[in-house]
Amino acid sequence: MTKSSNQRSDSESQALERVRSSFALQGLMAHLGAELADVAPGRVVIRLLFRDELTQQNGFFHAGATSAIADSAGGYAGLTLFPAGSSVLTVEYKINLLAPAQGDHLEAIGSVVRSGRTLTACQLEVFAVAGGERTLVALGQQTLICLQAKPDSR
Amino acid sequence: MTKSSNQRSDSESQALERVRSSFALQGLMAHLGAELADVAPGRVVIRLLFRDELTQQNGFFHAGATSAIADSAGGYAGLTLFPAGSSVLTVEYKINLLAPAQGDHLEAIGSVVRSGRTLTACQLEVFAVAGGERTLVALGQQTLICLQAKPDSR
Amino acid sequence: MTKSSNQRSDSESQALERVRSSFALQGLMAHLGAELADVAPGRVVIRLLFRDELTQQNGFFHAGATSAIADSAGGYAGLTLFPAGSSVLTVEYKINLLAPAQGDHLEAIGSVVRSGRTLTACQLEVFAVAGGERTLVALGQQTLICLQAKPDSR
Amino acid sequence: MTKSSNQRSDSESQALERVRSSFALQGLMAHLGAELADVAPGRVVIRLLFRDELTQQNGFFHAGATSAIADSAGGYAGLTLFPAGSSVLTVEYKINLLAPAQGDHLEAIGSVVRSGRTLTACQLEVFAVAGGERTLVALGQQTLICLQAKPDSR
Numbered sequence: 001m002t003k004s005s006n007q008r009s010d011s012e013s014q015a016l017e018r019v020r021s022s023f024a025l026q027g028l029m030a031h032l033g034a035e036l037a038d039v040a041p042g043r044v045v046i047r048l049l050f051r052d053e054l055t056q057q058n059g060f061f062h063a064g065a066t067s068a069i070a071d072s073a074g075g076y077a078g079l080t081l082f083p084a085g086s087s088v089l090t091v092e093y094k095i096n097l098l099a100p101a102q103g104d105h106l107e108a109i110g111s112v113v114r115s116g117r118t119l120t121a122c123q124l125e126v127f128a129v130a131g132g133e134r135t136l137v138a139l140g141q142q143t144l145i146c147l148q149a150k151p152d153s154r
Numbered sequence: 155m156t157k158s159s160n161q162r163s164d165s166e167s168q169a170l171e172r173v174r175s176s177f178a179l180q181g182l183m184a185h186l187g188a189e190l191a192d193v194a195p196g197r198v199v200i201r202l203l204f205r206d207e208l209t210q211q212n213g214f215f216h217a218g219a220t221s222a223i224a225d226s227a228g229g230y231a232g233l234t235l236f237p238a239g240s241s242v243l244t245v246e247y248k249i250n251l252l253a254p255a256q257g258d259h260l261e262a263i264g265s266v267v268r269s270g271r272t273l274t275a276c277q278l279e280v281f282a283v284a285g286g287e288r289t290l291v292a293l294g295q296q297t298l299i300c301l302q303a304k305p306d307s308r
Numbered sequence: 309m310t311k312s313s314n315q316r317s318d319s320e321s322q323a324l325e326r327v328r329s330s331f332a333l334q335g336l337m338a339h340l341g342a343e344l345a346d347v348a349p350g351r352v353v354i355r356l357l358f359r360d361e362l363t364q365q366n367g368f369f370h371a372g373a374t375s376a377i378a379d380s381a382g383g384y385a386g387l388t389l390f391p392a393g394s395s396v397l398t399v400e401y402k403i404n405l406l407a408p409a410q411g412d413h414l415e416a417i418g419s420v421v422r423s424g425r426t427l428t429a430c431q432l433e434v435f436a437v438a439g440g441e442r443t444l445v446a447l448g449q450q451t452l453i454c455l456q457a458k459p460d461s462r
Numbered sequence: 463m464t465k466s467s468n469q470r471s472d473s474e475s476q477a478l479e480r481v482r483s484s485f486a487l488q489g490l491m492a493h494l495g496a497e498l499a500d501v502a503p504g505r506v507v508i509r510l511l512f513r514d515e516l517t518q519q520n521g522f523f524h525a526g527a528t529s530a531i532a533d534s535a536g537g538y539a540g541l542t543l544f545p546a547g548s549s550v551l552t553v554e555y556k557i558n559l560l561a562p563a564q565g566d567h568l569e570a571i572g573s574v575v576r577s578g579r580t581l582t583a584c585q586l587e588v589f590a591v592a593g594g595e596r597t598l599v600a601l602g603q604q605t606l607i608c609l610q611a612k613p614d615s616r
Contacts, residue, residue: 068218
């Protein structure tokens with residue numbers, strides 16, 4: 001890339017703003033109580049505080065809650081690298097639930113592994129944080145598609 | 155099987171009751187507004203009415219909502235075939251999002267493909283229903299583990 | 309579609325011929341001893357006779373052999389529905405190994421679940437056939453990408 | 463663990479020997495030309511030299527070859543951590559094919575992410591090496607089951 005550092009910084013900050021706007025449009029994230037904790041090029045972190053409304057039958061976080069924030073974290077990690085005016089859809093993902101998702105909050109990290117013109121692959125990690133301890137509770141892989149010249153619309 | 159029809163019917167109705175009790179313990183299902191629509195041996199259907207609280211950025215059902223009911227439908231389909239006193243955990247699942255999840259409600263169908271002593275494999279289908287039309291919007295595969303002599307507890 | 313039956317039949321037979329030509333270019337299929345058993349629009353069957361060269365440590369078919377024919381069956385099922393002059397790549401797949409792959413031969417069936425302009429989703433089934441008995445030994449899902457105006461080339 | 467370093471070293475070298483013996487029993491690995499390049503606790507590397515017998519229709523390594531060595535690398539990474547007398551089966555895996563698998567050889571790395579009494583999760587990476595350059599061409603996740611007191615047998 002021969003872009004100057006200022007130009008890169010401009011398009012970067014636009015990309016991060018695009019993620020924040022899109023996240024704010026997701027009714028489900030608000031309903032679950034999920035928050036964007038960090039947005040950087042190719043990497044997004046979403047945090048979800050424990051509530052009884054998020055549980056499965058044993059009182060742990062439900063795999064559906066774990067997956068929802070993992071999917072959004074990966075999708076937005078991809079979106080940070082997409083060209084202006086584009087949007088993102090999840091094609092598919094796979095997630096292994098490695099340990100009971102038990103703790104004060106979950107932290108989902110989506111990281112771009114490979115970003116192509118049409119398809120992007122992400123890794124998804126979800127940690128449960130209890131006191132100061134972090135445990136990897138889920139690990140996933142996701143395929144995204146970039147819809148060019150097709151911004152979010154409701 | 156040489157069990158009499160009455161015996162089978164007894165253990166079957168216990169299994170179906172076990173699914174209903176466990177579903178009622180899932181805080182997330184109530185929070186999303188999901189309902190058990192049908193429970194039969196090896197097959198469970200969950201229905202989810204559209205609400206703005208379930209959307210992604212374009213106003214469709216969020217993949218996290220689609221996945222949550224698909225995961226629960228598969229898990230409970232497995233549980234119907236488990237021995238008394240056991241519980242179910244999802245080991246992993248994979249889901250392809252085939253079409254925008256748009257409609258009045260979603261219907262997730264979990265079906266047992268193979269039930270072993272320790273592991274069970276399920277197929278997951280999610281249909282979007284708009285007016286009278288049903289569209290397959292997601293297709294998945296799931297691996298469950300049977301925790302013997304370990305009933306649900308909160 | 310308002311194409312006449314003859315036209316459809318022409319483009320169909322061209323698609324089936326495209327699959328046969330492409331299969332013949334796959335060095336791995338010949339090396340394993342795999343054969344195209346059936347090619348129809350949206351559905352391809354590949355057969356693989358048992359040989360000691362295909363085994364894992366217990367003498368069953370190796371998951372790598374099972375997966376190789378499943379992947380090719382799905383890819384070619386997709387290709388039957390692609391426009392002339394295009395080729396197919398596997399984006400990803402997931403496979404559950406449900407039972408020991410033991411028998412005289414394996415039969416992998418790839419079936420298109422949804423065919424889009426860019427992406428196609430397939431279901432993959434592999435049966436082991438021993439005597440007259442067929443057992444489902446693997447079940448998978450696959451995502452394909454259509455490379456338009458980019459025929460196979462070596 | 464309070465085992466002395468010598469004891470640990472004994473059980474470790476037995477585990478590594480178990481992997482080498484089991485690998486030697488896999489007819490498919492020999493038929494493809496795959497070699498065990500490195501075996502360490504929780505991590506196994508398999509190398510596969512390019513041959514025309516391993517290709518797909520464009521002359522790259524076939525996804526089936528890529529997957530076969532990825533699956534074996536993960537399975538044996540798991541086996542290094544299993545108790546004596548046990549064996550390993552793949553429950554399922556998922557693999558994203560990120561780039562054309564083109565080069566002098568492939569290197570598959572299986573790494574244990576979480577090792578439980580019954581189930582083990584691994585990450586699978588496959589690199590294509592061309593000249594001195596390494597490219598990540600596939601990324602996967604795998605679930606293994608430990609069969610206790612059930613050594614390999616043919």
